Amino acid sequence: xxxxxxxxxxxPDGPAGRLPPGQYDVGGNWPxxxxxxxxxxxRESWTLGxxxxxxxxxxxxxxxxxxxxxxxxxxxxxxxxxxxKFDVVFAGVSVDSLLEAAGPDxxxxxxxxxxxxxxxTNLPLADVTGGKAWVVWEYDGRPLTAEHGGPVxxxxxxxxxxxxxxxxxxxxxxxxxxxGFWERNGYHDRGDPWLEQRYQGDP
Ligand SMILES: Nc1nc2c(c(=O)[nH]1)N[C@H]1C(S)=C(S)[C@@H](COP(=O)(O)O)O[C@H]1N2
Ligand SMILES: [Mo]
Numbered sequence: 001x002x003x004x005x006x007x008x009x010x011x012p013d014g015p016a017g018r019l020p021p022g023q024y025d026v027g028g029n030w031p032x033x034x035x036x037x038x039x040x041x042x043r044e045s046w047t048l049g050x051x052x053x054x055x056x057x058x059x060x061x062x063x064x065x066x067x068x069x070x071x072x073x074x075x076x077x078x079x080x081x082x083x084x085k086f087d088v089v090f091a092g093v094s095v096d097s098l099l100e101a102a103g104p105d106x107x108x109x110x111x112x113x114x115x116x117x118x119x120x121t122n123l124p125l126a127d128v129t130g131g132k133a134w135v136v137w138e139y140d141g142r143p144l145t146a147e148h149g150g151p152v153x154x155x156x157x158x159x160x161x162x163x164x165x166x167x168x169x170x171x172x173x174x175x176x177x178x179x180g181f182w183e184r185n186g187y188h189d190r191g192d193p194w195l196e197q198r199y200q201g202d203p
Contacts, residue, residue: 018076018086019084020078020084020196021196022082022196023082023083023084023193024082024083024084025085026083027085029083029085030085030148031079031081031083032148033079033162034166035119035181036117036118036119037117038146038147039117039167041116041146041150041151041167042151043062043151046062046151046152046169047059047060047061047062048065048098048169048170049171050098050101050102050170050171050173051171051172051173052108052112052172052174053105053107053108053173054099054102054103054104054105054108055102055104056101056103057102058098058101058102060098062151065092065135068098069093069097070093071091071093071094071097072089072090072091072092072134072138073090073134073136073155073157075087075157076088077164078160078193079161080161080162080187080191080193080198084193088139088140088157089139089140089141090134090136090138090139090155091136091137091138091141092134092135092136092137092138092152092155093134093135094133094134094135095111095128095132095134095154096129096130096131098171102173105173108125108173108174108175109124109125109174109176109177110123110125110173110177110178111123111124111125111128111171111172111173111174112172112174112178112180113154113163113165113168113170113171113172113180114165114168114169114170114171114172115165115166115167115169116167116168116169117167119166119180119181120180121154121162121163121165121180121181121182121183122177122178122180122189123156123159123190124177124190125173127156127158127159127163127190132156132158133154133155134154135152135153135154135155136152136153136154136155137150137152149166149168152167152168153165153166153167153168154166154168158192158193159190159191159192159193160187160188160191160197160198162187162191183200187199187200188200188202
């Protein structure tokens with residue numbers, strides 16, 4: 001019986017099974033994808049709020065957020081424009097730590113991440129709890145640069161990277177799923193790269 005053509009074709013995907021469908025390894029580059037003008041935000045005036053359906057709406061200054069337990073991510077990221085980047089290292093604080101302080105209302109099911117620029121993205125709460133999401137200010141041991149969302153961005157690496165809002169200022173917990181910037185423009189509400197949830201209407 002002839003082997004199925006293509007079955008053993010070598011895939012340029014590095015370690016086996018590491019590249020989600022339709023993605024390629026961008027290697028050492030880190031593309032910048034920004035819809036708005038890059039804002040210049042200084043750490044001294046930056047704050048982060050967690051509000052909406054929480055018991056204790058909380059705001060952290062730069063110094064206060066540094067006091068929270070440090071948490072880091074070492075792994076891969078995947079952009080819907082088809083690049084993936086392996087072995088990135090980010091450090092900051094886990095979203096769990098922020099939510100623990102704010103006390104989510106049991107009715108909350110979604111989180112809207114707001115950038116100070118007006119960019120938003122919606123996420124199921126289940127995708128940002130349980131050690132799956134971070135608020136980060138370091139990349140490879142250095143301060144996150146402005147073009148990549150510095151001083152502070154969201155990081156939700158198991159979903160397409162448009163969910164990782166840059167320049168975040170506010171995390172809002174909600175009952176209803178409210179489409180964010182790219183979601184209103186046709187991108188998927190969840191965005192799991194392994195399920196290829198690129199556009200509204202994908203599985
Ligand atoms: N505020 C804001 N956050 C954003 C974006 C943006 O345009 N504005 N682009 C998103 C998209 S589509 C991607 S792929 C990543 C890109 O992050 P990078 O520029 O650091 O690679 O940021 C996401 N977060
Ligand atoms: Mo993206």
